[in-house]
Amino acid sequence: MSQTVTVPLWALVLLCVLALVATLNSLLIPSVRWYFRRKVRKVIDEISVRLKIDLPQFKLTRRRALIDRLMSDPRVLAAAEAHAATSGEPRAAVMKRVAGCAREIVPAFNAYVYFRLGYWLSKTFARMVYRVRLGYTDERSLAAINPKSTVVFVMNHRSNMDYILVSFLAAERVALSYAVGEWARIWPLQGLIRAMGAYFVRRNSGDPLYRMVLQRYVQMATEGGVPQAMYPEGGLTVDGLLREPKLGLLDYMLKGFNPEGERDLVFIPVGINYDRVIEDRTLLRKLDAKPPRGSLARTLRITGTYLARQFVFTLLGKRYRYGYACVNFGQPVSMREHVRSQAMDFRALDDAARRAAVAEVGKSLMRNIGQIVPVLPVPLVATVFLRDPTRALTELELKSAVVALIAVVEARGAHVYVPRTDRDYALTVGLRMLTLRHLVVECDGLYRINPAETRVLAYYANSIAHLCR
Numbered sequence: 001m002s003q004t005v006t007v008p009l010w011a012l013v014l015l016c017v018l019a020l021v022a023t024l025n026s027l028l029i030p031s032v033r034w035y036f037r038r039k040v041r042k043v044i045d046e047i048s049v050r051l052k053i054d055l056p057q058f059k060l061t062r063r064r065a066l067i068d069r070l071m072s073d074p075r076v077l078a079a080a081e082a083h084a085a086t087s088g089e090p091r092a093a094v095m096k097r098v099a100g101c102a103r104e105i106v107p108a109f110n111a112y113v114y115f116r117l118g119y120w121l122s123k124t125f126a127r128m129v130y131r132v133r134l135g136y137t138d139e140r141s142l143a144a145i146n147p148k149s150t151v152v153f154v155m156n157h158r159s160n161m162d163y164i165l166v167s168f169l170a171a172e173r174v175a176l177s178y179a180v181g182e183w184a185r186i187w188p189l190q191g192l193i194r195a196m197g198a199y200f201v202r203r204n205s206g207d208p209l210y211r212m213v214l215q216r217y218v219q220m221a222t223e224g225g226v227p228q229a230m231y232p233e234g235g236l237t238v239d240g241l242l243r244e245p246k247l248g249l250l251d252y253m254l255k256g257f258n259p260e261g262e263r264d265l266v267f268i269p270v271g272i273n274y275d276r277v278i279e280d281r282t283l284l285r286k287l288d289a290k291p292p293r294g295s296l297a298r299t300l301r302i303t304g305t306y307l308a309r310q311f312v313f314t315l316l317g318k319r320y321r322y323g324y325a326c327v328n329f330g331q332p333v334s335m336r337e338h339v340r341s342q343a344m345d346f347r348a349l350d351d352a353a354r355r356a357a358v359a360e361v362g363k364s365l366m367r368n369i370g371q372i373v374p375v376l377p378v379p380l381v382a383t384v385f386l387r388d389p390t391r392a393l394t395e396l397e398l399k400s401a402v403v404a405l406i407a408v409v410e411a412r413g414a415h416v417y418v419p420r421t422d423r424d425y426a427l428t429v430g431l432r433m434l435t436l437r438h439l440v441v442e443c444d445g446l447y448r449i450n451p452a453e454t455r456v457l458a459y460y461a462n463s464i465a466h467l468c469r
Contacts (some may be wrong), residue, residue, distance in 0.1 A: 058224025063108040070102040079212040101213040109197035122168035130325035136415040137329045155270035157231035159277045174227040218252040238283045240462030245362035259339040269330035271372035275323025326374035375416040377430030382461040392446040414467040
């Protein structure tokens with residue numbers, strides 16, 4: 001009983017590690033989980049009372065349960081069986097791929113992260129970079145939406161700031177679930193985006209198994225009443241113009257829509273515009289025949305230089321925000337009303353007819369989005385300069401031309417955001433932004449385009465080109 005027992009050092013270390021794991025698993029981890037679940041419940045109770053936001057049960061369902069539900073879905077299982085039969089791959093391997101796709105797609109929504117951390121980060125960063133403004137909102141139509149409807153915000157895609165801007169401005173109305181591209185699947189951003197309720201989408205994936213899992217998740221979320229946000233263009237505009245709609249996610253939502261069901265499917269057009277897009281030059285490089293290949297070192301160097309300059313400008317009191325960022329919310333489009341007016345049912349159409357009908361809906365939504373894109377100072381001034389790129393203009397001539405252009409676009413139903421309701425100030429803001437960036441140069445009271453920056457200037461004019469035609 002009193003003899004000394006000798007054990008190897010590695011065994012002692014292993015025993016200590018196992019004891020520590022057992023202690024954490026039995027005592028600390030349950031306490032931590034209880035603490036955070038209590039925080040989440042408190043946030044949910046607060047937003048339901050203060051903001052009157054009713055989170056759908058589907059959104060609050062645990063991620064593991066949603067993954068299991070996807071893997072046991074009859075259509076997913078049928079697709080897996082068909083794939084195993086045609087490819088000769090073992091069924092167990094196919095189901096393992098299905099599980100991987102489900103884990104990749106399904107978000108892990110956390111109300112505390114969304115309404116506490118996410119909202120604060122979005123608001124702080126957006127206001128630090130831009131003068132954020134909520135422009136036009138069709139309040140009467142938005143208030144008339146049936147609370148049981150599934151709401152989908154459809155918007156133009158100008159910048160990766162769109163996610164932050166719309167989430168921040170819509171946070172007091174709804175908790176949005178975004179479809180996010182593969183660019184965001186990097187640590188630690190991936191975990192934060194999942195906790196915000198976003199789901200990842202592989203663009204242009206030709207894998208039918210993956211597409212079926214994605215389709216069923218989108219349809220389940222839509223049937224469950226999850227408010228969503230999507231970009232019909234499918235990606236960022238590289239030249240500033242509105243792009244033709246991509247119909248993948250839209251088709252998934254509409255092909256299973258039941259017009260007689262409990263939930264209507266309502267699309268809300270959202271128009272976004274900026275006086276300056278952070279990644280404008282990066283996007284324009286994609287138009288080159290041979291875009292320069294980037295590297296991590298180069299990206300870090302450019303980012304570091306930019307941040308250092310901004311820090312110096314802040315210390316000197318010479319840092320300007322990137323002008324105005326404005327969001328407009330248009331008139332909702334009810335699919336229940338659309339289906340009744342067209343006397344059709346998407347579920348009853350064959351593939352070709354359904355795709356044609358979905359394409360019409362997509363084009364209609366893009367027209368609605370284009371109509372409510374905010375008209376801001378920089379695009380107005382850029383449009384005037386590009387009418388005659390070789391001409392030098394005085395400030396008075398610019399002012400006269402901008403006022404005339406405002407009258408034209410307003411007559412066509414566009415929504416012009418005039419800062420401080422002062423058109424002289426709007427011109428000053430737009431001209432200052434362009435001269436600070438050396439897109440426009442001033443000499444002896446005359447302003448002219450910098451010939452080396454014509455493409456960048458056209459990028460901003462293109463944001464309202466469809467309203468000026």
